[in-house]
Amino acid sequence: MHDPQAPPDDLEYRNGPGTRVTYRARQRRTDRTAWLGLTLHLPAFLLSFAVVLAVALALRAWLGVPVWLPTALWAASGILAFHRPAEGFLARHLLGLHRPVPTELARLVPVWREVTARAGVDGNRYELWVEDSDNVNGLAAAGHIVAVSRRALRDLPTSRLAAVLAHELGHHSSGHAWSDMLSWWYAIPGRLAWRGLALVRPWLVRTVRGTSVTALSVLVILSCYLAFATLKATYGLPLLLLALPCLTAAVGRRAELRADVHAARLGFGRPLVRTLHERLAEESALPGTARRPRFAARLLSHHPDPRTRLHHLQRYLEGRG
Template identity: 65%
Template sequence: MTGPADPYDAAPPYPQYPEYPKAPPAAAAHVPPQPRPDHDDLHYRHAPGTRVHYRARQRSADATALGRLALHLPAFLSSLLVVLGTSALSEAWIGLPAWVPTALWLGSGALAFHRPSERFLARHLLRLQYPLPAERALLAPVWREVTARAGVDGDRYELWVEDSNQLNALAAAGHIVAVTRQALEHLPPAQLAAVLAHELGHHTAGHSWAGLLGWWYALPGRLAWRGLTAAVIRLVRVASGFSYLAAGILLVVIGWLALATLTLTYGLPLLLLVLPYATAAVGRRAELRADAHAAELGFAPMLARMLHDVLADESGGAGARGDLPGLLSTHPDHRTRLHHLQRYLEPRGR
């Protein structure tokens, strides 16, 4: 009896899956120990047609996802003020009720889970490409194995390829999982599975959609700030063209307005200077949690092997960063990731 139709039937045939080991006969007194498998070999447990048990709840929002949303709250409020101000101007100029564009902007975050909008994001903003048939033949069985081990319906996600010579992968929006062509062509199947399990962890823990929503709802405020900064710089340059005295007076007025704003808001805008560092720290924690997700699915040795290889290829290694640019990095260094993976590599007592 054949199993249910597989979504990747159009792809070239899958690799030969190993059969499940049979119980030894009762007469066998001793079974010689089996050698440990190479970490570059992926042992497929879920061939097409085998039964897969899906978890009842396949998505959640862990502390890092909620923390990321909380850190974007000031930027969201700033953007809301910008949208309300723009909507009020549109009502005064063209008679459009102010609540209409505001409501449309507030509801636009749902597009992060809209498949056509995600495809537009993948193709035109992230510059991703659909996998070629040969690439899908490599990705499909590995992705099936990863999602089956996680108890997740892999058909809910779309696989993409980034034309890059860097060893990388990404998870975005609600359903995008992408790997670079370098990773697809050079990583062994087991290490490719570890990378995909890491990205799946970002999706199941809510990191991907939280990051995208935070970026989207902060965009109007960020654009308004850049426009205001450019206008002030332009104004100062124009004033200095007349006289240095005019430029100095203008700078004093701008400084007074900034001080008055800080006084009226009890210095709350100064918190915006700290937010990038806090956001980066939450991002590093999210990466470690995604590593833990891959390790819990059995891919810790493969992930550690890949990190060791990348660390060896880098000149001087990816050592711990103690400077300010390091504090702004959203990814922990490889040594930190290996340190947190160590507990999954140690043998566990029975």
């Protein structure tokens, strides 16, 4: 029996029961955006490697553990990020997702089958999840996680829900999901070390305050000299680290646009445009101070604004993509 409150099923299904039609057999390739994202996370990887190496040296001094063993285990640990049980743990406890209940699954599965049939990929290799959010949103993570928000599942017409799923499939097909997961995974030791420094910061502040003015001045001069010598010896390359957050955000925005193109090429461009117009209308209804984020926030955002996404989708609606 049809639920009068359910969103309309306005999607034209092109594959009947028991059939699987390939419409776009160009998927599962890693694009330049994914490789660039990994490259920009290289400093974080090196910092984590230094932390792991320091721990390995300490273990060798205390317990006689070979240095290569902890470093090799850490290097191989990235495989765990794509192990199904580990992904399930990350989905529940890190991303805040839950498995679809039967009613949610009954709506998701036919739409997902249509999207993956058009893409020419095996939809069974992915796992569908639901995010407890009142925003229209989707998520692609690790090697197999595809999620949509509770509001998207509840309110969007079927074609627009398919557009959201096609966008997230684009992140998987282009390698964005696995490259983001590896970047996050291998940066964990560096983040833990940074948090450890934050814990001892009050003690350092108290120590500095108790230091004489002469000793503090010598320390500042020595630090400035070492910083200048390092910049001179490396031709100022460490200054590029200051630009990394902006560059990483720019790559993230590019990945979102690539995922939009993926959805448009599968035939979901117009439903995606309608979803973006609705988001733009919601933002326009906000108070003036909250309507548009500040320049710095836009520069560090990993998601382009709806106007930018609409501009890049226009060519695919006009048949020029």
